[in-house]
Amino acid sequence: MSRPDGTVAFVTGATRGIGLAIVQQLAREGYFVVGSATTAEGAERLTQTLADKGLGVVMRLQDQGSIDGAFAAMANGPGTPLVLVNNAGITRDNVMLRMREEQWLDVIDTNVNGLYRVTKPALRSMLKARWGRIVNVSSVVARMGNPGQSNYVSSKAAIEGFTRSLAHELASRNITVNAVAPGFVDTDMTGELTDDQTAAMLARVPLGRMASPQDIASAVAFLAGDGAGYITGETLHVNGGLGMF
Ligand SMILES: NC(=O)c1ccc[n+]([C@@H]2O[C@H](COP(=O)([O-])OP(=O)(O)OC[C@H]3O[C@@H](n4cnc5c(N)ncnc54)[C@H](OP(=O)(O)O)[C@@H]3O)[C@@H](O)[C@H]2O)c1
Structure with a gap:
């Protein structure tokens, strides 16, 4: 079944x-795209950038109220995603x-609890339509590990486990x-890396x-498109060969 109009x-x-x-790629492919920003100015900028192909909404992953507000804005506007x-x-x-x-909890609350807070309200309309696509952005470090990033790496590994579990739950729909x-x-x-760090990484x-x-x-x-309709529970690595697992 292909993407609904x-x-x-x-x-x-x-x-x-x-x-x-x-958002720019999905807009080019004909979706109506809603993108989130943490500030009203960022959301307004997105609305202007996307013109008639989408809009910006304010949403912070730590704040369920702001997430509910973003979903309400979609329901009352272009429709739920x-x-x-x-x-x-x-x-x-x-x-x-x-x-x-605080550093540990910030990352886990934003990256992992935020995933729960956003994904749950998105499911109802997908279940009703019996069609949906969820793509979660992880990182190569979820597999490789990275010194100085135990909080972030833990959050990305959790995202990949969440992806596989949800794929099982939702496949029949x-x-x-x-x-x-x-x-x-x-x-x-990555702009915060020094030139030496960047060179070491590129090597x-x-x-x-x-x-x-x-x-x-x-x-x-x-992964959102019709060509990927038979792929689920998968993690697609896009890393220039850095991790060939
Ligand atoms: N860059 C890399 O090398 C790399 C590698 C692997 C994975 N990733 C992953 O790719 C994703 C995007 O990374 P990026 O490099 O594009 O990040 P970025 O340039 O730092 O942009 C982060 C985006 O997330 C928004 N954001 C920040 N905190 C938020 C919060 N608490 N609630 C909701 N939105 C929030 C920001 O909105 P505002 O502009 O309003 O702050 C911004 O739109 C992340 O999940 C990252 O972990 C990145």
Whole structure:
């Protein structure tokens, strides 16, 4: 069964980096795209960027009220989403010995509890339509591990387990649930690395370059599209060969 006409796609964390590339790709592919920002200014910017192909809403993963508000805005506007891309995520890096409880809890609450808070309200309309696509953005480090990121790596490993469990639960309703695991992507998140750190990291990437946000958006759009209808519970690695598992 192919994508229903007028399908709304909801992408979290769409103001910049990977999320912005995803909303632009999905808009080009004919979805009506709703992207989230943490601020009203960010949401307004998205609405202007997407023009008649989508809009921005305010939503913070730690705040269920703001998530409910975003879903209400979709229900009262373009309609509830049949495609959900759980892209937003944060890092709070520190080695374990120095990691403050607040750093641990921030990442787990945002990246893992936030996944629960956003995905649950998205399910009703997908179950009713007997069609849906959920794509969760993980990371190569979920498999590789990474020093200084035990909180973030734990959250990404949880996302991949969540993906497989939900894929089992929803398969009979023709809803697929997959993950995309990027390697190093040229965004604000990696912009904090020093030149030496970037060079050391690139030396480990067989393709010899960082991913562009578009490289990741193409994989997400594939998993959301008709060509991926028989793929579920899978994690698609997009890492230039950094992790050949
Ligand atoms: N960059 C990489 O190398 C890389 C590698 C592997 C995986 N990833 C994953 O890819 C995803 C996107 O990464 P990115 O590099 O594009 O990130 P980014 O450039 O840091 O952008 C983060 C996005 O998430 C939003 N956001 C931040 N905190 C949020 C919160 N508490 N609630 C809701 N939205 C929030 C931001 O909105 P505002 O602009 O309003 O703050 C922004 O739109 C993340 O899940 C990340 O873990 C990234």
